[in-house]
Amino acid sequence: MSYKDEWLMIEANDDIDEDFHREPTEEFLFYRAVANGDVETVRRNCEQARFEDQEGVGVLSRNPVTNMKYHFVVTTAMITRMCRQYGMELEQAFRLSDFYIRQLDDIHTESEVCRLHDEMVMDYTERMRKYRHSNANSKHINACREYIYSHIKERITIEDLADALGVSASYLSRLFKKETGVSVSAYIRDRKIDMAKNLLRFSDASMIDIANRLAFSSQSHFIQQFKESVGMTPKKYRDKYYMVEWNIESEPDAPTQDGCGKPPAGPDKP
Known part of the structure; x- marks a missing residue:
């Protein structure tokens, strides 16, 4: 049986999936907050552990850790493209995405994926905040x-x-x-x-x-x-x-838009 045939059988079974996906509006508002450099909104999202809340986001893998990793990749891809659309340099946007996705290779628990998610979104957000504050160029x-x-x-x-x-x-x-x-x-x-x-x-x-x-x-x-x-x-x-954590509240020598810092970790999702 092909994957297409398997899907048609699943789709025909009305009671196979009782879960409903959350409205996409919330996710896009979150992505836009990152691209706008809205540090407070993004930090609040992390503190509320929204990434950790998997209700309504779809099951992409039967393995909970792999499922969360897949969602991490989707989130990173969406944020990368939106930040690029809002002005982040092409190479910086995609190199940053590649960097964070590669970190998943060494992660084996859901909590670690959540921490990486928070670090990733805060990194993009802070870069975009600085970019948008300083850039109004031709x-x-x-x-x-x-x-x-x-x-x-x-x-x-x-x-x-x-x-x-x-x-x-x-x-x-x-x-x-x-x-x-x-x-x-x-x-x-x-x-x-x-x-x-x-x-x-x-x-x-x-x-x-x-x-x-x-x-x-x-x-x-x-x-x-x-x-x-x-x-x-x-x-x-x-x-x-050397190896001092990046504190975006007080940044005497914090990395600029081309830097690579570590914002405070927290819980999680859009």
Whole structure:
């Protein structure tokens, strides 16, 4: 018997499924809250353990943990696409999704899936909050931001950006400064420093490895640029913040929209 035939038999049995799916409106409002950067609404959803409440969300697997994992993947996919629609850089949105879904491989209990869900949605929400507060740019500038994020590990010049967008370097330089208030080179440097902060906090990579990974001309140049931007050397930053949890209420050096932090865990679902 084919799967289609099996479904037709199940569908014909009126009393096979007494459960009804909840209205999709609630889920879409939740996804939209994430995409809008509405931290309070999303945190409240987590505190109410909505993800843990499986009533009305459908049974995707007979195994409770696998069922919750499937729902996690669906939620992550929906949030990723909505955040992308609301302006998150394409590569950032999908790399973040891939990262969180991969974490399911090492999770074996429902409570762990719930904690990962809360961390994932709060991460997306905080990134979107910062993005929406800082971004009101034209199509060209948004394309610049996209390119810079996707090529952050390379040496990027204004000429590279201009060629990618099909405009002159002088025009793009003026437009970028006008709309963002900073030069292209300063913006690129800041994004690289943001990425360096994450590597210093959440990895054991050496200074030279970080400098090479982010295409600084040398280790000394990386240290100089980092100190000018952050106010302390990379070593002091690592000594102070290595593996420190991200607190979105007070974020003295919390990761920016290109960072990777850990919001407080809580219970769960849309």
